[in-house]
Amino acid sequence: MNENLTLLIDEYISPQMAYHYVRSELEHNARGLLHNHDFYEMTLIERGQVLHEINGHEEILTTGDVVFIRPNDLHAMSAYDAVRTSIISLKFRCSTADHLVERYAKDLRDRFFWTKAEYPTRIYLQGAQFERAVNTCMTLENIQCTDLRIEHFLMTMMTFVLDDVARISQAAPSWLIRACDASQNPQVFIRGAAGFIEVAGRGHEHVSRQTRKYLGITPTQYTNRLRIQHSAMLLSKSTISVLQIAQQCGFENASYFHRLFKQQYGCTPAQYRRRHTIN
Amino acid sequence: MKVTTFKIEDYLDRGEAFHVARKGLETSYPTHAHNHDYFELFLVERGKTEHFINGKIEALKKGALVFIRPSDAHAFKASETEGCRIINIMFRKDTADHLNARYGAEWGERFFWLKDIFPDTYHLSGPRLERAINASSELQTSKRSLSRIEQFLLFFMTRVIDYSVSVPVGMPVWLRNACHNARSPEILREGAAGFVQVAGRGHEHVCRVMKVHMGVTPSIYMNKLRMEHAAMHLGSSDMSILEVSLECGIENLSHFYKLFREHYGNTPKQYRKYHRVDPVQPN
Numbered sequence: 001m002n003e004n005l006t007l008l009i010d011e012y013i014s015p016q017m018a019y020h021y022v023r024s025e026l027e028h029n030a031r032g033l034l035h036n037h038d039f040y041e042m043t044l045i046e047r048g049q050v051l052h053e054i055n056g057h058e059e060i061l062t063t064g065d066v067v068f069i070r071p072n073d074l075h076a077m078s079a080y081d082a083v084r085t086s087i088i089s090l091k092f093r094c095s096t097a098d099h100l101v102e103r104y105a106k107d108l109r110d111r112f113f114w115t116k117a118e119y120p121t122r123i124y125l126q127g128a129q130f131e132r133a134v135n136t137c138m139t140l141e142n143i144q145c146t147d148l149r150i151e152h153f154l155m156t157m158m159t160f161v162l163d164d165v166a167r168i169s170q171a172a173p174s175w176l177i178r179a180c181d182a183s184q185n186p187q188v189f190i191r192g193a194a195g196f197i198e199v200a201g202r203g204h205e206h207v208s209r210q211t212r213k214y215l216g217i218t219p220t221q222y223t224n225r226l227r228i229q230h231s232a233m234l235l236s237k238s239t240i241s242v243l244q245i246a247q248q249c250g251f252e253n254a255s256y257f258h259r260l261f262k263q264q265y266g267c268t269p270a271q272y273r274r275r276h277t278i279n
Numbered sequence: 280m281k282v283t284t285f286k287i288e289d290y291l292d293r294g295e296a297f298h299v300a301r302k303g304l305e306t307s308y309p310t311h312a313h314n315h316d317y318f319e320l321f322l323v324e325r326g327k328t329e330h331f332i333n334g335k336i337e338a339l340k341k342g343a344l345v346f347i348r349p350s351d352a353h354a355f356k357a358s359e360t361e362g363c364r365i366i367n368i369m370f371r372k373d374t375a376d377h378l379n380a381r382y383g384a385e386w387g388e389r390f391f392w393l394k395d396i397f398p399d400t401y402h403l404s405g406p407r408l409e410r411a412i413n414a415s416s417e418l419q420t421s422k423r424s425l426s427r428i429e430q431f432l433l434f435f436m437t438r439v440i441d442y443s444v445s446v447p448v449g450m451p452v453w454l455r456n457a458c459h460n461a462r463s464p465e466i467l468r469e470g471a472a473g474f475v476q477v478a479g480r481g482h483e484h485v486c487r488v489m490k491v492h493m494g495v496t497p498s499i500y501m502n503k504l505r506m507e508h509a510a511m512h513l514g515s516s517d518m519s520i521l522e523v524s525l526e527c528g529i530e531n532l533s534h535f536y537k538l539f540r541e542h543y544g545n546t547p548k549q550y551r552k553y554h555r556v557d558p559v560q561p562n
Contacts, residue, residue: 014544103377104426106294139438141514145544148382152437155430160417216422225420263416 004074009039009093017145019092023137026050026085032076040097040113041069041089042157043077044133048085051078054119061122064130066162068113068121088137092150100154112158123162129229131236133161172214175200179207180215180222189226190250193219227251228264235273242269280312280331282352287317287371297370297428299419304328304357304365312354318375318391319347319367320435322403322411326363329356333396342408344440346390346399366415370428378432387494390436401440411439450492453478457485458493458500467505468528471498505529506542513551520547 012020023046026032034053043066050061054075061067061077069075071094079085101114108114115121125133136156143149179200182188188195196219200207211219227249234245243254246269251257261269290298301324312331323343330339331354339345347353349372357363375391383392393399403411414434421427457478460466466473474497478485486496493500505527512523524535539547 017544099381100426104424104429107424107426144542146385148385148433148437151381152430152433155426156434159424159426159430160421216424217420221420263420265413 005033005035007035007037007039009037009091012091013145018096018147019090019140019145019150021088021090021137021140021145023088023141024086026077026079026087028079028082028085030078032078034074034076036074037069037071037091039071039091039093041091042113042154043067043069043090044088044137046086046088046134048083049080050085050087051080052076057119059122062124064125066123066125066133066157068115070113070120073120088134090137090140090150090153092154096147096150096154100151104155108158112162125162126233129161133157136161173210175202176207176210176214183223183226186230189223189230190248192223192227192250196223224260225264228260231257231261231269232265232272235269242273245269280308280352280354281310283311283313285313285315285317287315287369290369291371291423295423296374296425297368297418297423297431299415300367300369301416301419302365302367304355304363306357306359306362308354308356312352314352315347315349315369317349317369317371319369320432321345321347321365321367322415324364324366324412326361327358328363328365329358330354331356332398335397342403344401344403344411344435346393348391348398351398366412368415368418368428368431370432374425374429374432378429382433386436403439407439411435414439451488453480454485454488454492461501462504464508464526467501467508468526470501470505470528471496473528474501502538503542506539509535509539509547510543510550513547520551523547 009020026048032051032053043061045061045063045065047063049063050065052059052061052067052075055073060080077087097113101108110116112121136153140149140153179196182199183196188199191198196211197204197207202210208219211217211222215222231245231249234240234248235242238245240248246254246257249257251260258268261272265272287298308329308331321344323339323341325341327338327340330337330345333352355363355365379392388394390399414431418427418431457474460477461474466477469476475482475485478497480488489495489497489500495503509523509527512518512526513520516523518526520535521532524530524532527535529535529538536546539545539550543550
């Protein structure tokens with residue numbers, strides 16, 4: 001193999017800037033160049049499929065994948081098929097990453113950019129969460145590229161947007177981590193806390209206590225969030241009635257559904273649908 | 280009113296970084312006002328209340344957002360006819376100290392760091408108020424972690440109140456209006472002269488008062504608005520750089536380049552290349 005190409009942050013931004021943000025299309029028939037970096041990089045696949053060569057291995061990234069690239073990761077990205085492929089890519093200085101993991105060690109250590117695993121962290125987002133991630137990325141457009149903006153952005157992504165899928169710390173018992181993974185499945189989360197406890201395979205009391213300890217919320221709150229997110233996705237992508245959606249997400253009581261929905265999205269399901277329906 | 284001191288340890292376990300309380304207020308004052316060994320942000324979600332604060336009584340209504348410092352001594356008395364509901368977010372001193380040490384230079388002496396007898400107060404309405412209430416209710420069900428509260432506070436300071444354009448309470452109304460009106464393209468094209476004109480006061484006076492309240496001159500303020508306007512066009516239109524420069528009222532192209540670079544650290548062309556948004560094609 002040829003000597004590695006190392007990309008330098010100073011080739012992208014001036015010294016007073018804290019990050020570089022770009023939303024771009026990958027060209028077809030152009031093979032990405034294998035490189036590592038003197039910076040960190042977060043990439044979100046907005047549309048299409050990407051062939052990702054990473055540390056000697058190949059993977060296909062699809063719409064909704066977010067990858068947390070560390071400086072030493074040796075990688076290349078190329079468009080994988082003939083459809084339009086667009087990605088959002090964010091590069092930032094090591095000083096930002098170092099600061100965040102030092103200050104928020106308890107929340108971030110060994111996760112996201114700071115995993116010691118061979119391959120970088122990759123998280124798959126769909127439905128409302130994916131929309132939220134893209135919207136959060138767009139807040140970086142047209143503003144001054146300061147430490148405040150990038151650090152706030154990264155904290156938002158890591159503590160808020162990815163809160164539900166990635167919030168569980170690796171220090172949690174493995175049965176709990178597995179239960180969270182399994183609960184991403186609609187078959188499980190529509191059954192609410194009962195579904196969660198069943199996949200956890202432990203006693204009710206114990207599951208509740210550990211969930212509160214490691215996720216900071218109860219199994220009911222956790223599964224309600226997933227159910228409401230799922231309902232939001234159905235509202236924007238389908239024409240099923242609001243009542244049917246509530247039922248499909250396991251809510252028998254429509255007014256309870258409305259209340260939870262409003263708490264999570266700040267508007268009623270009908271308003272949400274009007275705002276998010278794509279012509 | 281006598282004052283007692285509330286302690287954060289009564290609300291938080293060790294390892295927890297914040298507490299959210301959403302509550303209806305009583306319609307009579309408590310026996311004591313209180314100050315704190317922590318910081319607090321409160322938002323009036325609905326109704327009206329009297330707010331006793333550092334010896335003064337003020338009326339607050341839906342949308343009032345107040346940045347309370349530890350030493351602020353205060354108490355509430357809800358309106359008897361309408362009642363009052365507030366969202367209260369409390370967090371440790373360490374969080375406030377950290378945010379100010381790391382980012383304070385960007386927002387200056389405002390929010391929790393206002394040097395005034397009375398705390399910094401804003402009035403939110405419409406989508407901003409909605410955004411503030413949503414963000415607070417989501418915080419309520421989140422894990423009480425340090426990263427979450429600091430993320431939340433930065434969100435309030437940069438996105439609910441955009442400190443770079445919002446105007447603190449206590450500023451003369453004419454100056455506040457001028458800041459608001461100056462954002463329209465016809466005015467910002469005129470630069471400092473446009474600002475002075477919408478302010479409707481003498482040039483000298485406008486400069487002096489603006490400097491006191493906002494720490495900048497009209498021309499610096501207007502250049503900032505012009506560059507944001509330019510960036511918006513560069514990122515989302517096909518106008519040539521010359522056209523963008525003229526759109527912002529800058530006829531001297533090299534002056535435009537210089538200002539733009541100062542503001543964004545890039546040339547307009549680089550900026551466009553980096554920030555070009557793909558036209559969204561409906562499926």
